[in-house]
Amino acid sequence: MKDLIFLTYSEIKTKLNDGSLKSTDLVSAYINRIEGTDSKVKAFLELNKDRILKQAEESDGRRKSGKLLSEFDGIPIGIKDNICITGEITSCSSKILENFRSPYDATVIQRLKDKGFVFFPRLNMDEFAMGSSTENSAYQTTRNPFDTNRIPGGSSGGSAAAVAASMLPVSLGSDTGGSIRQPAALCGIWGLKPTYGRVSRYGLVAYASSLDQIGPFSNDLQGISDLLEIISGLDHKDQTTAKVNPFEANSISSIDWKGKRIGVMKAEEFNFSPDVNKRYADILNELKSKGATLVPLDFSLLKYAIPVYYLIATAECSSNLSRFDGIRYGLRKEGAGKLEDLYSESRTAGFGPEVKRRILLGTFSLSSGYYDAYYGKAQKARVLIRKQYAEFFKSVDIIFQPTSPTTAFKVGEKTKDPIQMYQADILTTSVNLSGVPAISCPAGLDSSGLPIGLQITSSHFDETKLLSYAKSVSELEICKLALPTEIT
């Protein structure tokens, strides 16, 4: 029998339900894997074995007595350290929330609990989800399971690396400018950013509220569609959740490429790393040979996406993170004489350099004299980007792009230069700005054995179409890759 940890999500689900696998055996196998491997990967900030095993035992008990909560009962899932679970620490990989135990469940957690999932919390991330490499965690730098000298991407680097290193089959992350899709691409797994408004943000510690969205990572596509069905839907605790038709996992089916109009980047616009360029061109050629029509789109607005993203995201973060003031929860720097000093001393001690940089940029762009030129202008530019996507979908069925301009870079390679780091999100941020859904699909390995990702984007709330295309991509030989068994 295949080692339990190397089972796909679908195999796990089948085996749990046909009685050939117990949740405790599966969970124990993952705990062993984590204990043997995570010293190299550093995906977990904490591993509460007793609590996790107890949940698995309860699930097996329900299965034995015929009181299963759902067909998902007993499936393990990793949770990024910015999604609240009652009684667990939710630190956002920041010192300012080092000891914060959440008094409530995020809506997504409540929905997963109702189905009987077993939680592995506290997956490492860039502090407050600000970064593209997971090097901005206040605690540890997560490593790429394909090459531990390299970064896993970010900000949900722990969630992606845990799945890629076969320490879990599925996990949740959050995506504000690419934080699910980029690490999924660099770690060779599936990662979905749902349409803005599809999934409740209640209990997700806010970074940039108009862009943030929770989404799943998985070692197969079924895990993505199942999790999306479970976590999505209207929630009166998040007023930005949309009243739309619910997503149904069984609505996904492979598509016939013949006659499909696929929006692609113009050859002169994809000046990415040679291996990424070549794989992208090869995939497009294959789709063409299967009868799809390639439609070059004008992505010239894209060059504004990162500046627009950084202005809007940092403005929202400077406002959202003002709640961390040392008063009601989180770190308080004792000894401050005055209230004002307590605020600034607690915040100065609690936040890391990138978080401070972004709070300062956001405060600057919202401040008197700069508002119109920066924040106001960025808001209008965002409208143009949104309209651009609406225009695209009048002429194409779907859009295919690489997810990341390069494969995983080395730890430390870009930390000195914030602008260079920001460029890692060039292909992902415009998706958040327009609110549409996008998925990163594994697209094979480059010449050094590192994963490449393919980003597929559809129109608002059309995840059924998005994931149907993804299913067809998963059937292409050129996109197949195997996750590493030994982590060195």
Added chain:
Amino acid sequence: MDEKELKNIANLAKLNIEDSEVSSMLNDFSRIVQYVDEIKNLDTTSVGDDEIYEQIFYELRKDLAENGLKRDDLAKIAPSYENGYVVVPKVIET
């Protein structure tokens, strides 16, 4: 951006900047501002102020009272808490 302006922004954001950090922060900050300045080249005159707020299918919840977080749970996460109140340094001079 000069040191005075940086410190003013930091004060608005309630962050302290050490003198030893000023020059590297100014350097990072000017580069980032220069980078985002690129949006000035984009013509946005076609966008009306009212277009900024996206049409989303918001659904209002029923106006019913529900149980929220309990006071005891909030006491557990507060850095300093006494007799039902969060304790802060003295704010008003007597």
